Amino acid sequence: MAPLLSVRGLQTYFFTDDLVVKSVDRVDLTLDEGEILGVVGESGCGKSVTSLSIMGLVPNPPGKVVGGEIQFEGRDLLKLSAKEMRAIRGNQIAMIFQEPMTSLNPVFRIGEQMCETIQLHMGLKKKEAKERAIQLLKQVGLPRAEQVVDEYPHQLSGGMRQRVMIAMAMACNPKLLIADEPTTALDVTIQAQILDLMKRISKESGTAIMLITHDLGVVAEMCHRVVVMYAGKVVEEADVHTLFSDPKHPYTQGLLRSMPTLHERKDRLDSIKGNVPIPAEMPKGCKFAPRCEHASEICLGEEPVLQQVGGAKPHQVRCWLFAEERPSHLANPEARSE
Amino acid sequence: MKKALLEVNGLKTYYPVGSKSLLGRQQHFVKAVDDVSFTIYEGETFGLVGESGCGKSTTGRSILRLTEPTDGEVLFQGENLAALSEREMQAKRRDLQIIFQDPFASLNPRMTIGQILEEPLLVHGVKSKTERQRRVSELLEVVGLHRYHADRYAHEFSGGQRQRIGIARALALKPKLVVADEPVSALDVSIQSQVINLMQDLQKQFQLTYLFIAHDLSVVRHICNRVGVMYLGRIVEQGECDKLYENPLHPYTQALLSAVPIPDPSQQRERIILQGDVPSPVNPPVGCAFHPRCPHAMDVCRTTRPDFREAHEGQLVACHLY
Numbered sequence: 001m002a003p004l005l006s007v008r009g010l011q012t013y014f015f016t017d018d019l020v021v022k023s024v025d026r027v028d029l030t031l032d033e034g035e036i037l038g039v040v041g042e043s044g045c046g047k048s049v050t051s052l053s054i055m056g057l058v059p060n061p062p063g064k065v066v067g068g069e070i071q072f073e074g075r076d077l078l079k080l081s082a083k084e085m086r087a088i089r090g091n092q093i094a095m096i097f098q099e100p101m102t103s104l105n106p107v108f109r110i111g112e113q114m115c116e117t118i119q120l121h122m123g124l125k126k127k128e129a130k131e132r133a134i135q136l137l138k139q140v141g142l143p144r145a146e147q148v149v150d151e152y153p154h155q156l157s158g159g160m161r162q163r164v165m166i167a168m169a170m171a172c173n174p175k176l177l178i179a180d181e182p183t184t185a186l187d188v189t190i191q192a193q194i195l196d197l198m199k200r201i202s203k204e205s206g207t208a209i210m211l212i213t214h215d216l217g218v219v220a221e222m223c224h225r226v227v228v229m230y231a232g233k234v235v236e237e238a239d240v241h242t243l244f245s246d247p248k249h250p251y252t253q254g255l256l257r258s259m260p261t262l263h264e265r266k267d268r269l270d271s272i273k274g275n276v277p278i279p280a281e282m283p284k285g286c287k288f289a290p291r292c293e294h295a296s297e298i299c300l301g302e303e304p305v306l307q308q309v310g311g312a313k314p315h316q317v318r319c320w321l322f323a324e325e326r327p328s329h330l331a332n333p334e335a336r337s338e
Numbered sequence: 339m340k341k342a343l344l345e346v347n348g349l350k351t352y353y354p355v356g357s358k359s360l361l362g363r364q365q366h367f368v369k370a371v372d373d374v375s376f377t378i379y380e381g382e383t384f385g386l387v388g389e390s391g392c393g394k395s396t397t398g399r400s401i402l403r404l405t406e407p408t409d410g411e412v413l414f415q416g417e418n419l420a421a422l423s424e425r426e427m428q429a430k431r432r433d434l435q436i437i438f439q440d441p442f443a444s445l446n447p448r449m450t451i452g453q454i455l456e457e458p459l460l461v462h463g464v465k466s467k468t469e470r471q472r473r474v475s476e477l478l479e480v481v482g483l484h485r486y487h488a489d490r491y492a493h494e495f496s497g498g499q500r501q502r503i504g505i506a507r508a509l510a511l512k513p514k515l516v517v518a519d520e521p522v523s524a525l526d527v528s529i530q531s532q533v534i535n536l537m538q539d540l541q542k543q544f545q546l547t548y549l550f551i552a553h554d555l556s557v558v559r560h561i562c563n564r565v566g567v568m569y570l571g572r573i574v575e576q577g578e579c580d581k582l583y584e585n586p587l588h589p590y591t592q593a594l595l596s597a598v599p600i601p602d603p604s605q606q607r608e609r610i611i612l613q614g615d616v617p618s619p620v621n622p623p624v625g626c627a628f629h630p631r632c633p634h635a636m637d638v639c640r641t642t643r644p645d646f647r648e649a650h651e652g653q654l655v656a657c658h659l660y
Contacts, residue, residue: 042528157616188555188594188597189594190389190615193612214526217598217600220599221603255528260556268535272528
């Protein structure tokens, strides 16, 4: 069966006066129906820009999708006209953002904002649309749904706003929901409520979710499969159990090791030295090489490709340590001393 | 024997809200901090955890009198900070410093890092310029930056580096107590661990005592010796970090701990999902403030506010269940 979404070689660049920032640099990913895919990485790794590219929402200028394809149900979204894209956006692909505060319009009532989508995509009359809005708000577990439709965003708490956003996103039963850090701005107890809700929705309506987050805890609880991004590239991809039990890429390993955990106490946290490279000083070879303890000559000079490692399970890594055809001088990789 | 460095007794900080009555009397207050007491011993790290709006940051700010407390005592080495005059307090701040959450907003964009680090020295009377500059390069090296960074501006640094500068500024006067208000919340995971390690190294090196304010329970467990859990302006549970995490007593602490996502997909666990939101601190619920969300609420919880008492050795809890 063909996947619901298949992104191939996506390149999204931002053009500034003196340089080109390759925010998304040949990213491949797929998403099956009903699947929850986690996209993890730190600020600036290109995870949000990937999702904006899929939605056709990259601000242009300065940004532009310069290459690749985004197949959604057999159509390449990048080839659609603005009008065709509008019919898909909010209808078959919906998105929720990190900041429920700023993604709702403060001067319109909740109901008005929801009805706009519903009327536009489902062709309902105003009254029917409002009924649908109330029904949706109830589905996401908002108390007093009948009153909330007539309230303004500022009258709701952060958790309630995020529920409204989810209700709005689910209005047209989308096949794909892109959630960009949906719980980052929320407190843990509210985060637990929202994650629970998203899981339930995905199960009940079969909506696939692309969950973008920096929180590996959230990934472990929610996702079936995970894509790890670093500096605009996918560096590792595996199902969630494999990724957490047998991470291969030094970056993934470093991320997992550097997290303090709730149930055991370490004397000292492992950390990844250095910082994420800034666009103007992007390393030539592997983007992670300057921070990697296993980096050798070839890592600094040449970029590795994403390739399958290990056994039967799909598990891909972009690292010279696991490259099958390794240039001879890397036969015995020596840690580079600084 | 452990020696108390800071003792907070019955601290209250209220913010006036809304209009005044006809006679000019303030009618409504947000009780951001409402009767909080705890002790921090020399050389330890005391954590304050809780969700947004629980009053943890206001507590930290009130101790330093960056926000004036409404009532209560803050005893620092036996001296009540809340009763000092403005001028006396200014001199005291040499010993009590703060690291802020947002490394973007807390550094002046128009000053070089050198000027930022020199300022506290200047304010506290280090007259010689060469002495100040020597100290600035020393501080930069202590936090893992370089001497030449002194001539740069804040925007030239990444978030993690800025937080290092914030730490260097807090250490400039060799303080005894450092209030760290969400020092790593704005940082990425890989940078967060660097800063946590740095803070622990500095604590050893300079015998610092930390009041560590955070909402991330895993971070708090890692760095703190003792911890207080706050809800709606009050501490609901307090104790040794390890004991409290292994055996949380207050239903709120239990829910809070069970809500933290665990980075291990093979672990399935029973999660307590709290209903509803944190109530408004302007009009908190009568009795125990947590009762509307509490799965174990009894009649007494709706009417009487529970006392803060010792349930186990060294573990205090404000709940009618114990």
